[in-house]
Amino acid sequence: MNQIPFWVAGWIFLVGLYGVVTSRNLIQLVVCLSVAQSATYVFLISIGYLRGGSPPIYVDRLPGEPAVDPVVQALALTDIVVSATVVSLLLAIAVDIRKVAGTSE
Helix, strand or coil: CCCHHHHHHHHHHHHHHHHHHHCCCHHHHHHHHHHHHHHHHHHHHHHHCCCCCECCCCCCCCCCCCECCHHHHHHHHHHHHHHHHHHHHHHHHHHHHHHHHCCCC
16 A cells, blocks of 8 residues: 555645645635645545545446545545635635735735
Protein backbone atom coordinates (compact mmCIF):
# COMPACT_ATOMS: atom_id res chain seq x y z
CA MET A 1 0.00 0.00 0.00
CA ASN A 2 1.40 3.34 -1.06
CA GLN A 3 1.31 6.00 1.66
CA ILE A 4 2.33 8.98 -0.48
CA PRO A 5 -1.29 10.09 -1.24
CA PHE A 6 -2.07 10.11 2.48
CA TRP A 7 0.97 12.27 3.21
CA VAL A 8 0.01 14.60 0.35
CA ALA A 9 -3.53 14.90 1.73
CA GLY A 10 -2.15 15.71 5.17
CA TRP A 11 0.24 18.30 3.74
CA ILE A 12 -2.54 20.00 1.74
CA PHE A 13 -4.71 20.07 4.84
CA LEU A 14 -1.94 21.60 6.94
CA VAL A 15 -1.22 24.26 4.31
CA GLY A 16 -4.91 25.20 4.20
CA LEU A 17 -5.15 25.19 7.99
CA TYR A 18 -2.10 27.44 8.24
CA GLY A 19 -3.76 29.84 5.83
CA VAL A 20 -6.99 29.79 7.84
CA VAL A 21 -5.14 30.56 11.07
CA THR A 22 -2.92 33.33 9.65
CA SER A 23 -5.25 35.12 7.21
CA ARG A 24 -6.99 38.31 8.25
CA ASN A 25 -8.90 38.91 5.03
CA LEU A 26 -12.22 37.06 4.80
CA ILE A 27 -11.81 36.20 1.11
CA GLN A 28 -8.38 34.67 1.80
CA LEU A 29 -9.89 32.78 4.71
CA VAL A 30 -12.54 31.25 2.44
CA VAL A 31 -9.93 30.28 -0.16
CA CYS A 32 -7.70 28.68 2.49
CA LEU A 33 -10.68 26.79 3.89
CA SER A 34 -11.38 25.52 0.38
CA VAL A 35 -7.77 24.35 0.09
CA ALA A 36 -8.03 22.54 3.42
CA GLN A 37 -11.24 20.88 2.31
CA SER A 38 -9.68 19.78 -0.97
CA ALA A 39 -7.41 17.52 1.06
CA THR A 40 -10.45 15.35 1.67
CA TYR A 41 -10.76 14.73 -2.08
CA VAL A 42 -7.21 13.40 -2.22
CA PHE A 43 -7.82 11.35 0.92
CA LEU A 44 -11.05 9.79 -0.35
CA ILE A 45 -9.65 9.01 -3.78
CA SER A 46 -6.54 7.43 -2.24
CA ILE A 47 -8.74 5.24 -0.03
CA GLY A 48 -10.84 4.10 -2.99
CA TYR A 49 -7.90 3.38 -5.31
CA LEU A 50 -7.25 -0.28 -6.01
CA ARG A 51 -4.31 -1.29 -8.19
CA GLY A 52 -5.58 -3.53 -10.94
CA GLY A 53 -9.19 -2.90 -10.00
CA SER A 54 -11.86 -2.69 -12.66
CA PRO A 55 -14.87 -0.37 -12.75
CA PRO A 56 -17.70 -1.47 -10.45
CA ILE A 57 -19.87 -2.70 -13.33
CA TYR A 58 -20.75 -6.25 -12.40
CA VAL A 59 -22.11 -7.32 -15.77
CA ASP A 60 -18.74 -7.45 -17.56
CA ARG A 61 -16.62 -8.55 -14.61
CA LEU A 62 -15.47 -12.03 -13.70
CA PRO A 63 -16.45 -13.23 -10.21
CA GLY A 64 -12.95 -13.15 -8.69
CA GLU A 65 -11.76 -9.92 -10.32
CA PRO A 66 -11.20 -6.98 -7.91
CA ALA A 67 -13.40 -3.91 -8.32
CA VAL A 68 -13.02 -0.33 -7.18
CA ASP A 69 -15.36 0.72 -4.37
CA PRO A 70 -18.10 2.98 -5.81
CA VAL A 71 -19.11 4.32 -2.38
CA VAL A 72 -15.85 6.24 -2.04
CA GLN A 73 -16.37 7.81 -5.46
CA ALA A 74 -19.87 8.88 -4.47
CA LEU A 75 -18.53 10.37 -1.24
CA ALA A 76 -15.92 12.36 -3.18
CA LEU A 77 -18.60 13.76 -5.49
CA THR A 78 -20.79 14.63 -2.52
CA ASP A 79 -17.82 16.33 -0.87
CA ILE A 80 -17.26 18.46 -3.97
CA VAL A 81 -20.90 19.58 -3.99
CA VAL A 82 -20.84 20.38 -0.27
CA SER A 83 -17.58 22.29 -0.71
CA ALA A 84 -19.03 24.43 -3.49
CA THR A 85 -22.09 25.18 -1.35
CA VAL A 86 -20.03 26.10 1.71
CA VAL A 87 -17.69 28.34 -0.31
CA SER A 88 -20.59 30.18 -1.95
CA LEU A 89 -22.32 30.68 1.41
CA LEU A 90 -19.12 31.94 3.07
CA LEU A 91 -18.41 34.31 0.18
CA ALA A 92 -21.94 35.71 0.44
CA ILE A 93 -21.43 36.25 4.18
CA ALA A 94 -18.07 37.93 3.49
CA VAL A 95 -19.71 40.31 0.99
CA ASP A 96 -22.39 41.21 3.54
CA ILE A 97 -19.76 41.83 6.21
CA ARG A 98 -17.86 44.08 3.82
CA LYS A 99 -21.03 46.06 3.11
CA VAL A 100 -21.76 46.56 6.80
CA ALA A 101 -18.25 47.03 8.18
CA GLY A 102 -16.63 48.67 5.16
CA THR A 103 -13.67 46.29 5.18
CA SER A 104 -13.11 42.60 4.63
CA GLU A 105 -10.59 42.21 7.44
